[in-house]
Amino acid sequence: MNYPVFKEGATIGVTAPSSGVPSELHDLVKLSCSRMQSRGFGVVCGETVWTQEKAKSSPAQVRANEFNTMMNNDAIDMIIPPWGGELLIEILEYIEFEQLPSKWILGYSDVSALLLAVTLKTGLATAHGTNLVDLRGEYSDETTAMWQAILSTKTGESVLQHSSPKYQKEWTHADPSPCIYHLTEPTYWKTVSGAKTNIQGRLLGGCIDIIRHLVGTPFGDVRHFQKHFIHEDPIVWYLENCELPTTDLRRSLVQMKLAGWFEHCSGILFGRSSANRPVEGYTVEDVYQELAAELQIPIVYDIDCGHVPPQITLINGAYAEIEVDDGKGTVKQVFKP
The missing domain is CATH 3.40.50.10740 (Murein tetrapeptidase LD-carboxypeptidase, N-terminal domain)
Known part of the structure; x- marks a missing residue:
C-alpha cells in the first residue's frame, strides 16, 4: 500500500x-x-x-x-x-x-x-x-x-477515532449552524450479535448504491488487490446506503457475495441511513442478520459513515481494528504498507 x-x-x-x-x-x-x-x-x-x-x-x-x-x-x-x-x-x-x-x-x-x-x-x-x-x-x-x-x-503510524456523541437526523437549511451539521440525536453503534465486537482487517468500501456497479468491471478486481497490494490480509468492508430500499440493498449484497467480494472478509460495517425502507416487513435488520449468518462474520451497523452526518474518515487500504461495545465504537487505523 x-x-x-x-x-x-x-x-x-x-x-x-x-x-x-x-x-x-x-x-x-x-x-x-x-x-x-x-x-x-x-x-x-x-x-x-x-x-x-x-x-x-x-x-x-x-x-x-x-x-x-x-x-x-x-x-x-x-x-x-x-x-x-x-x-x-x-x-x-x-x-x-x-x-x-x-x-x-x-x-x-x-x-x-x-x-x-x-x-x-x-x-x-x-x-x-x-x-x-x-x-x-x-x-x-x-x-x-x-x-x-x-x-x-x-x-507505519496509527490513528484512533471514536464514534460521534451525536448525529444529524435531518437537514435544516433554513437554520444554518456554525459547524454546518445539526447534531441532535445520540449516536449508538450496533452489532448483529448484540455483544461486544472486535474486527480487524484492511478497509475497503463506500456508498453501496455506487460501488456495486464496479462488480465485474476492471475497476472492481478485489482478488487482485488482495493478492498484490495487501499480502492476503482480510478485508473489512464499510458500506453505506444512500437511497436503496431493503430488497435492493439485499440484491446488491448478494451480487457482491457471488462476485467474491466477501471472500476472506473479517467483518462488515454499515453506516447510518435514512433509506433502508422496509419492503413487506423485510427490514434492514433482517438483511444484516441474514448476511451475518451466511458469511459467518460479525456485522456492525449505524456507524458514523455516509449520508447521515457526521462521519469518521476511513482510509481504503489501511489496516483497521474496530471495537464496539455498549453503543460506543473506536476505529484504530494503521497505515500498514
Whole structure:
C-alpha cells in the first residue's frame, strides 16, 4: 500500500468528477474555499466545479481530463471534490491509473466509485470522508474535524477515532449552524450479535448504491488487490446506503457475495441511513442478520459513515481494528504498507 503524504499548507485541487455546482449554489463553494484558505490551505478550482447540466458537471472526457491534470500537477497536493452526484462511473475508463502520483483524494457518495477504483487498481490509499462543501462552517464538529489528522498519519503510524456523541437526523437549511451539521440525536453503534465486537482487517468500501456497479468491471478486481497490494490480509468492508430500499440493498449484497467480494472478509460495517425502507416487513435488520449468518462474520451497523452526518474518515487500504461495545465504537487505523 502507498499512503500519500499530507503537507502543512497543502494546495487543494477542487474538481467535479461527478456533479458540479449550479450557479445558484456557487456561494457555497466560494465560502468553502475561503474557509480552507483561512486555515492555511491553498485552493485551485477547476472549471468543472462551476457547471452542471444533465446530471453531471461536464462530459465524461472533460471531467476525467481535469482530474488527470490536477493529479499530475506538482503545484496541487491533494484533491477534494465539492460533493458527489450520480454519474462518476462514466469517467473511470478515461482515468490514467498507471500515471497517478501519490496524492490524497477525499470524498464520499458518488466519489466513492473513484476512491475504490483507484485503491483497487493501484494500491494507492484513498480517503472516504467529508466533502469540500461540508467544510464551509466556522468550525467542524470533532468527528468531521479528524480528517486532517487522519491524512497527516505517516506510513507505519496509527490513528484512533471514536464514534460521534451525536448525529444529524435531518437537514435544516433554513437554520444554518456554525459547524454546518445539526447534531441532535445520540449516536449508538450496533452489532448483529448484540455483544461486544472486535474486527480487524484492511478497509475497503463506500456508498453501496455506487460501488456495486464496479462488480465485474476492471475497476472492481478485489482478488487482485488482495493478492498484490495487501499480502492476503482480510478485508473489512464499510458500506453505506444512500437511497436503496431493503430488497435492493439485499440484491446488491448478494451480487457482491457471488462476485467474491466477501471472500476472506473479517467483518462488515454499515453506516447510518435514512433509506433502508422496509419492503413487506423485510427490514434492514433482517438483511444484516441474514448476511451475518451466511458469511459467518460479525456485522456492525449505524456507524458514523455516509449520508447521515457526521462521519469518521476511513482510509481504503489501511489496516483497521474496530471495537464496539455498549453503543460506543473506536476505529484504530494503521497505515500498514
